[in-house]
Structure formats: C-alpha cells, structure tokens
Amino acid sequence: MDHVDATAPADEEPHARVEGDQRPDDEVSWDDGLIARRVTEGGPPREAPARGTTSGPPAPLAYDGPLRSRLDALRELVGLSRARLDNQTLAEAARVLDEAGARRKLSGQHTVVAIAGATGSGKSQLFNTLAGVPISETGVRRPTTAAPIACSWSDGAATLIDRLGIPGRLRRRPLQSAEAEAQLRGLVLIDLPDHDSAAVQHREHVDRVLKLVDAVIWVVDPEKYADAALHERYLRPMAGHAEVMIVVLNQTDRLPAEATEQILDDLRRLLDEDGIALGEYDEPGATVLALSALTGDGVGDLRETLGKIVAERGAAARRVSADVDAAAVGLRPVYAAGQGVGLSEEAREEFSGRLADAVGATAAGEAAERAWLRSANRACGTPWLRLWRWYQDRGGPQTGSLPVRRQTDAEATARQRVEQAVRTVSDQAAAELPTPWAQAVREAAVRGSQGLSESLDELAEQAGLPPGRPPRPGWWPVAVLVQAAMTLLQIVGGAWLVGQIAGVLSPNLGVPVLLMLCGIVGGPLVEWGCRLAARGPARRYGQEAERRLREAAASCGRARVLDPVAAELLRYREVREQYGRIAGVGVGR
Template structure:
C-alpha cells in the first residue's frame, strides 16, 4: 500500500492507478491530460483491502475512491465502491412539482415570448426561452433531490470541502493547478441519474459518499457537484463552470481569506446572481490560517462585499444567502454546514426557488423592452386631430362651402327674376359651372394634399409611439407607414364619391310658391307694359295710372321676392353645405381609421397584452 504524502495545506496526494493487467502503475500523468484524474474516473471498483486480484499475485491497491465504514465495531473493514452500481435497478423518482404562483409566472413568460416573437429579435428572447426550457426539463426530473454545486477559485479548498462533506476522498486535491479538470458528482441517494445526466457528467465521474448512517439520513436527496476552478487558466474549465451553474439547484461558493474579495468572483458571478441569494451559500474556508478575531473581521468584510453586490444575507431568519466560516482541513464548522445543508435539502424547495429566481432575472433583462414610465396609447384628441388633418387634405371645408354656394345658386335660379336668370344663363354659357365639388387636378394642389396626409400620419405615429419601449415604438411607426401607402389616392377617390350627388341640390317645399309669385310679378310687368303700348298706339283708352302701377309692382316685387327667397334659402343652404362637409369628413376619417389608426391600435393592443403578461411574470400589477 503506497503511503499518502502531505504536500501542502490541502493535503494533496497522488496514488498509483491500475494498469490493464491489474498491476499498479505509478507513472505521473501530465497536467491537463485525461489520465490526471484516473483515480476518480475509474469505472471498476478496487478489490477489498488485503486481497489480491485474480489476474496477478500482487496485492490490490487502494485507489482513493473506496468509501469505508468508519464504525469498525459494527463492520470489519468492509469496503463499498464509490462509483454508483450500474447493475442496480434505478428507482423512479417523483417529478418536481411547481406551486401555483410559479406555474402562473412560467405560463405568463411562455405567453410573453409567444406574443413577442414577431416584434423582438431572437437574441433578446434567448434567455427567457432558455429559462422556459430548463424549467420544463427540471420539472420532469426528480423532485426529491437537490443538486448543489461547489464552486470556488484556485486554491480555495473547494475539493477538500467536497471530500469532507462526502466523508471520503473523492475529488483530488493538490498543489498543482488546476486540480479539478471536470465536474464530479456525489449522490446521497438513488434516483438522481436523470439530474446528473442533465449536467453532462459521465458515469465514470459519479460517486457515492461514505456510508455513514447519520450523514446519509441528514443529507438524503443531496447531489453534490465539485466544479473546476472558475478562474482556471484553461478556458474549457471556465466554460464547464458556467454551463453547470446554469443547471444546478443551489451553489456553495467557497472563498479563502486571501481571495474572498477577488473582482472576478464578484463581478462575473456573485453580482449577476444577486437575485439567486436564497439558493446560495458563501463559505469562508481555511479559517485555521486566521489568528484570533481575524475570522470575524474577514466575515464582516465579506458580508459588506456581498451587500455591495446586492446579495441579501439570510440573517435573522430572513431569506437570502447563508454565510459560514469553516476549515475543511480541521473539520471546524463543517458540521454546521452539513446541518444547514441538510435542512436546506430536506425542504425540497431549492429547485423551485432557482427557477423562480431565473424567471426574475430573465424578467429584469427584458424590462427595457416592455416597461415604460408613462401611459401609452392614442388619446381622443390625437385621433380627432388626425381626422381634421385628413379632412383638410381632402378639402372638406371647401367642399361644404361649395355645396352651400350650389344651393344658393339653385335658389336664385328658381326664384330670381327672368331678366336676372337670362343674364346668369348667358354667363353660364361663357364659363363652366362651379356649383359642383372641384377635383384637385392641378399638380401643386395634389402635392400639397399629399404632404398634408404624410404630415398627419407622421404626427399620429409619433404621438402613438411616445413613451413606448424602442421595439414597440418602431412597430407602431411601421404600422402607420404601411397604412399610409396609397392613402392620398384613396382620399382623392373618396372625395369624388362622397361629394355632392349628381344633379341639382334638392328644393324645399316653398320653392314652387316662390316661383309662382315671381311669375306673377313678371306677368304684372308684362301686362302693364302691353297696356302702355296699347295706349301709345291708340288701341286702348289713355289711362297711365293703372298700367304704370302694374309695371312698378312687378318691377319692385320681383327683386323683393328674389331677396326674400335668398334670405329664406340661407339656412337650408348652410345645412346642406354642413352635411356635405360632414359626410366628407366622416369618409376621410373612416379611411384614415381603417388604413392607419386601426393598425396602430392593433400594435398598441399587442403591447398592452405583452405588458400585462410581463406584469404577471414579475408578479406585479400593470397600470
């Protein structure tokens, strides 16, 4: 049996491994090679101490992976393989169950991602998708096991602490750095194979602790994982640390008195994981190297740094990280950690708390693309202003005025004197009629109308997107621009169809009576004139009074009737013009609403939906 040589404070040791023929080989493996951890990666258990392997007559070698029972009075030197037995029938562990609040948050996050896929890029939603995938995967696995990783820097003694908790040398310790090249798992009970498979740890790196009845019962359900150094010079080691830390249920951070304030630890790991304080243990190791009251001083400074990192400390029964001091070498404080860890595992709530913290972290990363400090949406004032701008662009006011003039012109034609009507008929033959709604045929008028429409669309888009997070504001603006394509042409066509109906404006009921009175006035003028002509030619007896009176009555009465009809026609003409303007305004507003406002409102509604889901994810209400 080769003696173990103390090399440094960590009691590093090297032991020979078996060759293919069962003969021990003492060849020193190169640093970073696969043989470096042959002692912890052996697939086959070593033979019992004192017996010889069947293949040779040489004594068997203790490879450092055999867990012995320490109670020699009960069991005489019985050795148990540290590797999980592959022949044993695995137990089917009950899947993990999430409570109603966590299920609701996960459902809301899933709905949030689904609603946002068309508005946000895949990189923005990548973390939320990963959390959903990991939550779904973890839920299908064992709910009575808790996976805890031991992480630390080079020389912090994490592997030594790992061995102390397991009660047997499983993970190699030594002065050569890095010592731990790959994660090693130690399970205190059966049924954790699926969880360890999820971590990507092969069977040859899976171990069982020393079979102490008290310890096994105390830590039943624990799966402990020793990680490589997070500050290792080997990039693949750091990558393995980052990968496993995303998958475990809890983390034990091991620091030493020299590197507990290391910037890499705080800035790269502790600060980003501040929201995971409830599933974190921060252990100050190697306190045997600190004299007197230095341990308390270092602990106080460590707590101060953790507070600056935003990590809540679980003191006075408050939720948060657990901070302990111990020495894995002397065993001082290890029992307290084992007891605290046992209570933590017995609660079986670490996995759910980890998923909840992951949801919180993903939600905070998504906050800039969902949360806003002001109300978002289109006010009625903005909608009315948009409709007014479109009405101005289509010429609704001018159309109403033209309709009013058309009504008055029609009234004048019906109720005016024959001589005035004859004069207007002559003017109408010289120039085209202007009573109908004019079309904007001139190029400058069309350009002006188009500019008004574009300005109206830009204004309503800016008002609708004001205060929205950038992706949703951009989506609102794009919806407005898409809707504005072809809007000027649609308004032109609308103006032609929604203008005045063909033909003359409708006449009120009193117009025939006015026409009859005006004809009577004309008849008086004609009768009086003919009477005077007859007197002049001698056909009729001279009598100037009556014919002159008739002519004066007709000459004065005709204009008076025309003026009265014009006064009476102003009200109906104004109403007719207002109706024409209102119809055109409503038609322009309907066109703008269908093409621009409705798509913009749809984007705003989608944003309100995702913001509501985001509020559910974060567990807060949304105003």
C-alpha cells in the same frame, strides 16, 4: 492526494446493497450509472460499476401556484413579443422557460448543489470532506479539477446528472455513516472546475453548470475572498439568487479567531455591496459560513445547512423563481413605460380633423352651400337675371392651364397633410412606449398610410355632392309662381303700353305703368326674400355635406391607421400585463 482512475478491475466489484438494507458498509452498490468509491485498508480508493436500479423513478418536481402563474405569464409574454422584439432580447427569457420546463420533468426528491470557487480555495477538498471519501483530485498542480464531478447521496438522480452533461465516469457515490447519509439523502453535489482557471474550457463548464443547478456553494479563501473577478462576474450578476447561495470562507485553520471574524465581516460587507441579501435572523438570503475543510472545523454547520435545504426540497423552485426574476429585470427596459400609454380621444379627433382638412371637407361644405344658393337663385331669380347669368356662363372659359396646375398643387398639398397627420398620430401613440414597441407602432401606422391619400380621394368623390340639383324646400314652387307672376305683370304692362302707343288701345298710362312697376320692383324683392330664406337651408346642406365627408375621412383613417395602431397598443398592454404578473407589480394602463 492523487487522482483516482475512473476504471476498476472486475474482481474488485463490491456486493450490492439495496437502499435501506442494513448490510455492512463493505457490501454496497448503486444504480443510475453512479460509481461507488470505497476506501480499503492498505490500498488506494477503488471504484465499483453500478448495478441495476432498486426502486422506481422519483416523482417529478412540482411548482407551486404562484410560480406556475409567473411561468405561464412569461411564456405568454415571449409568445406575444417574438414578432416585435429581436431574439437576443428574448433569449434569456426563453432559456429560463426551457430550463424550468426541463427541471420540472425531473426528480423533485433531489437537490443539485454545485461547489464553485477559485484556484486554491479548497473547494475540491471540501467536496471530498462532505462525501467522506476522496473523490475529486486535490493537489498543488493548477488547475486540478478539469471537469465537473457528481456525487449523489441517493438513487434516482441519473436524469438530473445527465442534464448537467456529466459522463458516467465522473459520477460518484459517498461512503460514510448511515446517519450522515440519511441527513443528506437526496443531495447531488457537483464539484466544478476553477472559475478563474487559465483553461477556457474549464470556465465554460462553470458557466454552463451554474445555470442548471438548484443551489451553489461559493468557496472563498482568506486571500482571494475579495477577488474582483468573483464579485463582478458571478456574485453581483447572481445577486437575485441569494436564497439558493451559500458563501463559505474556507481555510480558517490558517487564521487566528479574531482574523476570521474580521474577514467574515468584510466578506458580508462585500456581499452587501454586490446586492446579495444575507440570510441572517431567519431572513431569506445567502448563508455565510466559516470552516476548514482540512481539519473539519465548521463542516458540520455546512452539512446541517445542506441537510435543511435538501429536506425542504424547495431549492429547485426558488432557483427557477430567481431565474424568472432575473429575466424580468432584463426585460424591464422593453416593457417599462409611462402610465399614459395609448391614444387619447383628443389625439384621435385631431387625426380625423387633419384628414378632413386634407380631403377638403370644409371647402366641400362651403361649395355645397354655394351650390344650394345658386340653385335657389336659378329657381327664384328674375328671368332677365337668369338669362344674363346663362350668357356669362356660356361665354366664359371652361378650363385652362392655370386651374389644372392649381389642382395638381392642391393634390400634392393634400398628400403632404395626410403624411403629416400619420406621423403626428404615430408619434403621439409611441410617445410613452419603449423603443421596440414604439417602432412597431410607427411601422403599423406607415403600413396603413400606404394608399391612404388615394382612398380619401375616392371617398371624397363618393361622399361629395349628390348628382343633379340640390333638394328644394316646399316653399320653392310658391316662390317660382310669385316670380312668374311678377314677370307676367311686367309683360302685360309693357304690352298694354305698346298697344296704347300703336293706337290699338285707348290711352290710359296709370294701369300699365303700375303693372310694370309692380313686376319690376316685385321680382327683385321676391328674389331677395328667397335668398334670405335660402341661407338657413343652404347652410344646413353645406354642413351635412361637410359632415359626410369628415365621417368618411375619419372612417378611412380609422380603418387604415388608427385600428392597426390600436392593435399594437393593445398587444403591448397585454404583454405589459403579463410582465406585471412576472415581476409581481402592477403596471397600470
């Protein structure tokens, strides 16, 4: 059959017919830039340019509550993930959102169905048979169909066809009986180029339009129904779209009845291997039919199936839902994680403990305890011992090269401990996360750790020992007075003995010797008793100093590292919850 030119003489323009008007079939015209094909006796098919629209714009498509909720969740997921995942990972999800939004604004009264098939499968002939008039070119030359052609059974589909990028010269209207027209009212049928065409542009047309239509009719023939290119490139990737697919075995007129059934069974087996659910026994899935577009055998079944799809007006929403399912499957590797996502309390305490060790909290507590004991010894010790210690402290070296070098080494070791603590806690937080989110958690921890060692040093100085002497308990003044009394007894006893030796005082060794012995023995006893009594307060003072330093280190680590890591984990949980709404499954915590 020869291809019909897309232009027609003006004097051949048919008379207008308003939709629903009972005028003869030879008085028709259509809106939306569609061109009515008509067959006249004794001449080739002609085209008539469109007239103005006869009705208002059709109502836009409406999604039900669950689908709207899934689209909202997908939109939220993409928004929360843009700063964490690359654009390529989110490209398909973003495309689904864009296409779903664009389709929702267009007619909900129309269903766009594409006819796709391989070279020689007879899809253009089936297209013409459904339209009731030769529209798409058929013939031996391959490829025959070079660009998508649209045929609409009712008005108001212009914006839908515009979305497919089909120009006005490739838009048609069927010419058929009123009964057939009423059965398919609202159908927009698209004849696609061959998906296995040698021309790259043809295959690009197929791939582009297949992403935009509401349903697809796959036309296969007895020779190429098992073609690997069809199954691997199209059917298998679109397995989730089974509910908006019709698989048609064409050219059954070339086969005996038993061969047709055998091929249909084998075709169903291949579709099952592709993961495509078959809509048998009223179950949701793809419809499989056998027909002959040449003889018309079985075309009525296909027309009836299309009529049901168009009448229920749910194919567009099912297509969008299947696209959301496919996007969820593609995103699963970056949102599927174990149930133990997050930092345990044990991990947080371990991190705080590592920082406290790095800042020397234990050593600071021990130093504070020793300082308290030294202060007690100074206050309660014998004057002679304090004088000896003062002399030693005064004569000893204040600093030197060795202590400075040890301080530098200690700072380097502390910095290494801080870095190790940050690496450990970030690895624990990212252990169950997918790679992109694990990387985001580690980067947040690294950013927070910058300058952490210096901040800990400043906190150690602020939270360390307070200036001046440690606080004294209430019994210290009594101990000081007792120690002073013991010293006074030694002095009085000694002076008494000296006076007796000098002859100033009368000889009496018992009393001065007793006084001196009391002072000599009592002073160390008082010092020893005070040292025993000071252990408890000194220990508590050291523990308090260690606690302050640990809390300061933990607060600094929490603000700089744990809080940013927790924010990333919270963001992931939020996105994961959205993914659960999209995929229709619970993802846990």
